[in-house]
Amino acid sequence: xxxxxxxxxxxKKISSRVNKKKSVGVKKATxxxxxxxxxxxxxxxxxxxxxxxxxxxxxxxxxxxxKAGDAFFWIGAPGEEAWGVPLGLLTKKGQGPKYDxxxxxxxxxxxxxxxxxxxxxSIRLIMNRSTDPSTGGRNFSNHYCYPQWxxxxxxxxxxxxxxxxxxxxxxxxxHKSQALTVVTGGDAGTAEGDFATCLVWASRRGQELPMLxxxxxxxxxxxxxxxxxxxxxxxxxxxxxxxxxxRVINGNDPVETYLALQEEMAAIRKTGKPSFIEARLSRLYxxxxxxxxxxxxxxxxxxxxxxxxxxxxxxxxxxxxxxxxEAYEKEGFEAQQQVRTEPGPSSESIWDxxxxxxxxxxxxxx
Amino acid sequence: MxxxxxxxxxxxxxxxxxxxxxxxxxxxxxAPLGGAFTATQxxxxxxxxxxxxxxxxxxxxxxxxxxxxxxxxxxxxDYIFNTIDLLKIAGNTLWVTNGQYPMPxxxxxxxxxxxxxxxxxxxSFDAWASRLPGWKVxxxxxxxxxxxxxxxxxxxxxPVLFLIPKALMRVRGEELxxxxxxxxxxxxxxxxxxxxxxSKWKPRWPELQDLAIPIGQAQITRPGEQITVVSYGRHxxxxxxxxxxxxxxxxxxxxxxxxxxYPYDWQTVKASIQxxxxxxxxxxxxxxxxxxxxxxxxxxxxxFYELMARPLVIxxxxxxxxxxxxxxxxxxxPQKHEIxxxxxxxxxxxx
Ligand SMILES: Cc1ncc(C[n+]2csc(CCOP(=O)(O)OP(=O)(O)O)c2C)c(N)n1
Ligand SMILES: [Mg+2]
Numbered sequence: 001x002x003x004x005x006x007x008x009x010x011x012k013k014i015s016s017r018v019n020k021k022k023s024v025g026v027k028k029a030t031x032x033x034x035x036x037x038x039x040x041x042x043x044x045x046x047x048x049x050x051x052x053x054x055x056x057x058x059x060x061x062x063x064x065x066x067k068a069g070d071a072f073f074w075i076g077a078p079g080e081e082a083w084g085v086p087l088g089l090l091t092k093k094g095q096g097p098k099y100d101x102x103x104x105x106x107x108x109x110x111x112x113x114x115x116x117x118x119x120x121x122s123i124r125l126i127m128n129r130s131t132d133p134s135t136g137g138r139n140f141s142n143h144y145c146y147p148q149w150x151x152x153x154x155x156x157x158x159x160x161x162x163x164x165x166x167x168x169x170x171x172x173x174x175h176k177s178q179a180l181t182v183v184t185g186g187d188a189g190t191a192e193g194d195f196a197t198c199l200v201w202a203s204r205r206g207q208e209l210p211m212l213x214x215x216x217x218x219x220x221x222x223x224x225x226x227x228x229x230x231x232x233x234x235x236x237x238x239x240x241x242x243x244x245x246x247r248v249i250n251g252n253d254p255v256e257t258y259l260a261l262q263e264e265m266a267a268i269r270k271t272g273k274p275s276f277i278e279a280r281l282s283r284l285y286x287x288x289x290x291x292x293x294x295x296x297x298x299x300x301x302x303x304x305x306x307x308x309x310x311x312x313x314x315x316x317x318x319x320x321x322x323x324x325x326e327a328y329e330k331e332g333f334e335a336q337q338q339v340r341t342e343p344g345p346s347s348e349s350i351w352d353x354x355x356x357x358x359x360x361x362x363x364x365x366x
Numbered sequence: 367m368x369x370x371x372x373x374x375x376x377x378x379x380x381x382x383x384x385x386x387x388x389x390x391x392x393x394x395x396x397a398p399l400g401g402a403f404t405a406t407q408x409x410x411x412x413x414x415x416x417x418x419x420x421x422x423x424x425x426x427x428x429x430x431x432x433x434x435x436x437x438x439x440x441x442x443x444d445y446i447f448n449t450i451d452l453l454k455i456a457g458n459t460l461w462v463t464n465g466q467y468p469m470p471x472x473x474x475x476x477x478x479x480x481x482x483x484x485x486x487x488x489x490s491f492d493a494w495a496s497r498l499p500g501w502k503v504x505x506x507x508x509x510x511x512x513x514x515x516x517x518x519x520x521x522x523x524x525p526v527l528f529l530i531p532k533a534l535m536r537v538r539g540e541e542l543x544x545x546x547x548x549x550x551x552x553x554x555x556x557x558x559x560x561x562x563x564x565s566k567w568k569p570r571w572p573e574l575q576d577l578a579i580p581i582g583q584a585q586i587t588r589p590g591e592q593i594t595v596v597s598y599g600r601h602x603x604x605x606x607x608x609x610x611x612x613x614x615x616x617x618x619x620x621x622x623x624x625x626x627x628y629p630y631d632w633q634t635v636k637a638s639i640q641x642x643x644x645x646x647x648x649x650x651x652x653x654x655x656x657x658x659x660x661x662x663x664x665x666x667x668x669x670f671y672e673l674m675a676r677p678l679v680i681x682x683x684x685x686x687x688x689x690x691x692x693x694x695x696x697x698x699x700p701q702k703h704e705i706x707x708x709x710x711x712x713x714x715x716x717x
Contacts, residue, residue: 097432136464145463152431153463155455163420163452167428174388181428197421204416353465354500355629356523361499363664366582366632 088114188221251279457500480533
C-alpha cells in the first residue's frame, strides 16, 4: 500500500520535471491537427498507435500467462510503449555492422514488436518452450535475442549491455557504414560502473563512437525511489560532462520521442559521435511478477493517452480503436493456446551450445 | 630461441596477418609501450584502452558479437576479478541464445607468482577460470606452445582465456617457432623495439608459419613409469627438472603438461595414471577448490582400483595473498623441494 502511494507521488514529480524542463510538443500545440502531432503524418501516427496497442496487449497477455501459472516469471514493458515503438521503427534493421545494433534490457517488447516480432514468439519465450526463438526455453520473458536484426541477447545483470555496446559501435565506426548502436537501460542501473564505462569509452576525443546511449527513467529501481539515489540534477547531465549531446524527453509521448530519436539518430549517423537521451516514462505494472504485476494507479498511461488524442483529433474512430484492441487480444489468447501445445526443451539439451558447433563440453566425455 | 613475450608477439602478428585479428587492445598495449611485458610491441592493430577492465571485456564481447576477431589484454590477472560477471556472460551467451550468438574472443592475461610481485602481481587465475563454463582456458609453459596455443585461441569460435605465466615471459624455449630465425640476436634485431625513442621503429617480421597446438591436447614432457605428475605453466618446468633430477636416484617420473585447463585432456592423464598407479597434480593457485582437486577427484572415482597411492594435490596455500618478502612468497607457493619430497613419498607409498 505504502509503495503504491509513494509510487504515485514519484510519478507526479517526474512529469512535472519533464514539463518544467521542456515544453512538450503535444502540450504546446493548440491549433491544427498538424500542430497537435508536430507534423507527423497520419499513417505513421496510426501505425505507432497500432504497435503500441499490440505491445501493451502482448504484455498484459504475458502477465495473464504468469498469473495462470503458465510461466515462472514475468518482467516487461507496459508503460514504455511510447518510447520503445518509435525506437523500433527508426532502427535500421538487419544483420551485421552495416545495420544498427540494439543492446536492450528487459523492457524491450515495444521495440521488438515495432521491428516485426510476432506476438507468439514472446509468448514462447515466457513459457520457456523449445520453440522460443530467443533462448529455446533457457531464459526469462523479455530476454530477447534476434541476431538477424542485430538485437543482442538481453542479459539479467543490470547495465552490462552498456559495456558490450561499445564493441559493436567500435566495429561500425571501422566500417564507416553510418549505422549506429543503441543501448537502453533503467535509471537505477546508472549507478553501476558500466554506465560510466559507456560514457568514457564512447566520448574519447577523436575516437568517439556512433552510439545512442539511452536511459528509461521510470523513477524506480524495484522499490527504491529515484530521489533517494541520485545527486545529479538529471541523469542526462552525466553525459554532458563528457561533451556528449544530451537531452531529456517525455518518453510517455510517442510523437516527442519519435522526433527526438529521429534527430539524434541523424546526428549520430552524420557525425559518428554519440548522443544521449534520458526518457522519462511510466512503470504501469510494477517492477515484475516479483512485485505482483498488478496495474499501478497514478502513473500516466501512454497508450491510452495517445489514443485519446487520436480520437479527439478525429484521426481514429472509437470503433476502429476497439477493433485493434480486440484483434490483438484474440491473437494473444490464441497464441497462448498454441504455445501450450508446444514442447519444452529436452533434458539432454543442457549440453547443447556450451561450445560452438556443439563441440562436447561434458567433462565426463573428455 | 624466442622468449615467451616474443612468441606471443609473433603469434599476434600471425593473427593480424592471416587470421583476421583487427583489434589487440588493453591498458598500455599499443604504442609507445607495447604492453607491460612488451608482448604487443610493433603490432599493427594494437591500441591503448582506458584504464577500465570491465570496459575492456565489454568492448571485446561487442566486437565478438559482430563476428570480428579481437585479442584483449588484462594487464595482470590480479585485476581481472572485477570482470568476472562479464566473463560469465561471455561464457553463457552462446548457450543462453540456444546457439545463436557465438563469442569468438581471446583474453590474455599474465598470471602467477615468481617475480616478487607481492599481493597484486602474483595472483593465479586457473582455478577461477575453470569455473567459467563456455570458456576454453589455456596456459603454455614454453614459447613454442605459447605461439601455437595463441594461434589456436584466435582461430577458436569460442571465448578463450590465454593465461601467461608471467615469470616465464623472458624464458627461452628449446623448440624453434616455425619461421623463427635460428639466431637469438637476429630475432631480437627484428622484433624487439629499441630502448628509448621508438617512434620511427618498425619490426621486421620473420616469415612465420601456422602452428597447430590444438586446444585440449596435453603433452608428455618427461616419459616415466612410477608416478604421473600433472602440471602447467611455470610449475611444469619445475616438475620437468625434478623428473630429471630423480632419474639418477632411480625414480621414474612421467610429467604431463596439461596446456589446456578446459576442456582438459583426460585421456592422456588417465592413460598415464593407469600405467603408473600414482598421481600428483601441481599448480600454484590456492589449494581449496583448486582445479587439481577436480582432477584428483576424477582419478579417484575412475581409477580407484588401479591406484597404488592416494592422489595428491600440491598447490598454493589458502592465504589471502602472496607476501612480498621471499620467506612469505616461498611459503605460499609450491617449491621445488616440496614437490620432490612429495613425489618420493607417493612413490614409496604402498596400499
Ligand atoms: C547487477 C544486478 N544487480 C541487481 C539486480 C536485481 N535487479 C533487477 S532489476 C533491478 C532494478 C533496476 O532498476 P532500473 O535500472 O531503474 O530499471 P527498471 O527496472 O526500473 O526499468 C535490480 C536491482 C540485477 N538484475 N543485476
Ligand atoms: Mg527504473
